[in-house]
Amino acid sequence: MKKLALILLSILILTGCGRSEESQVVFDDSYYTIASPFKRAVGNFSLSSFDREEVSSMLMQLSMEHFRTNNSLYQEGQYLTTEELRDLLSTDKLNKVEDIEVDGIIISPKFITAIYEQNYLSLNGDLKGISLAIILNPRQSYRGGNNLLYKNISEEIVLQYGKDKVTELLEYMYSKEELEDIQIMVALFLENYRIKGSFKYSGITTNTDIEFENINYHYQFLDSRYVINNDFANYNNFKAIRDAATEFINLHMVGYGLYKDDELVRVKLIVTTPFLNKPELLYLSNIISSNLNFTANVMIRGYIRNNNRTNALIISEALTRDVKVYLLEE
Numbered sequence: 001m002k003k004l005a006l007i008l009l010s011i012l013i014l015t016g017c018g019r020s021e022e023s024q025v026v027f028d029d030s031y032y033t034i035a036s037p038f039k040r041a042v043g044n045f046s047l048s049s050f051d052r053e054e055v056s057s058m059l060m061q062l063s064m065e066h067f068r069t070n071n072s073l074y075q076e077g078q079y080l081t082t083e084e085l086r087d088l089l090s091t092d093k094l095n096k097v098e099d100i101e102v103d104g105i106i107i108s109p110k111f112i113t114a115i116y117e118q119n120y121l122s123l124n125g126d127l128k129g130i131s132l133a134i135i136l137n138p139r140q141s142y143r144g145g146n147n148l149l150y151k152n153i154s155e156e157i158v159l160q161y162g163k164d165k166v167t168e169l170l171e172y173m174y175s176k177e178e179l180e181d182i183q184i185m186v187a188l189f190l191e192n193y194r195i196k197g198s199f200k201y202s203g204i205t206t207n208t209d210i211e212f213e214n215i216n217y218h219y220q221f222l223d224s225r226y227v228i229n230n231d232f233a234n235y236n237n238f239k240a241i242r243d244a245a246t247e248f249i250n251l252h253m254v255g256y257g258l259y260k261d262d263e264l265v266r267v268k269l270i271v272t273t274p275f276l277n278k279p280e281l282l283y284l285s286n287i288i289s290s291n292l293n294f295t296a297n298v299m300i301r302g303y304i305r306n307n308n309r310t311n312a313l314i315i316s317e318a319l320t321r322d323v324k325v326y327l328l329e330e
Helices: 004-014 050-064 083-089 154-172 223-230 234-248 278-289
Strands: 073-076 101-102 105-107 111-122 127-136 139-144 148-150 184-192 198-206 214-222 252-260 264-270 299-306 309-316 324-327
Touching: 050 111, 050 127, 050 184, 050 198, 050 214, 073 101, 073 234, 105 139, 111 154, 127 154, 154 184, 154 198, 214 223, 223 234, 234 264, 234 278, 264 278, 278 299, 278 309, 278 324
Parallel strands: 127 184, 264 299
Antiparallel strands: 073 111, 101 105, 111 127, 139 148, 184 198, 198 214, 214 252, 252 264, 299 309, 309 324
């Protein structure tokens, strides 16, 4: 009962604060326990408005392969300050690159828009590892008269630039005396202005060297051409939920799927409705929860919202068919 109380409390607290569900802490082997006392990140600077919550969640999943949840504590980044990040992302440091020509247009690119840090501690509180997400932007701006216009740079060029600059970043990290013997995992995240971005490469240091392996954590709309062509069963699952819900009431539903390579691992459903009284909200929640027929190893989060407020939260964990529905009241 104590464990259940913690889960419910964390959900209610985070919903009340308006934070993403991905920040919740469930005290089992599927999630990290937060180090206590809580320390906020010392650095917060970026050149773009990337989806910090999604990057955090995906980077945490990648970190689980190196820093196990049953013997590691999670802590927000403590080693790259806002001032350091601003300096590293300047055109004199990690974004020092020659102008490039694209379709006859000269562009001064800034490929690295952010560095996002996570820390992992041993159970006694000592630092055991750091994870860094390098945020890369292939969509570069230039002036066209009085307007700000954009050109998309080849993913291969942007990713190679990111890999090349990781060496400089690691040299900087290891110049800090307290990090000399600490493993650092680095993952390259490619932004996408149409939908959430994707992690393309990751690696962890051996001594101070790093070798990258190709990965592919990417988001797709569940009714996109990609999902229709590559995961038709889960496209049909999403369509069935949306059809059943809209048959009851006029609403707007968006579904995102997180794919690891070509396997669906997470689903997020965002349902926007007109005002519903409690019986209507219960009925709509039941329609959605009873139609969650996605692949068994998929973690599902569903939100029913009205006027920018979440009224109901629907949760189904991976490897289980159990569904929990929480009605959220002020």
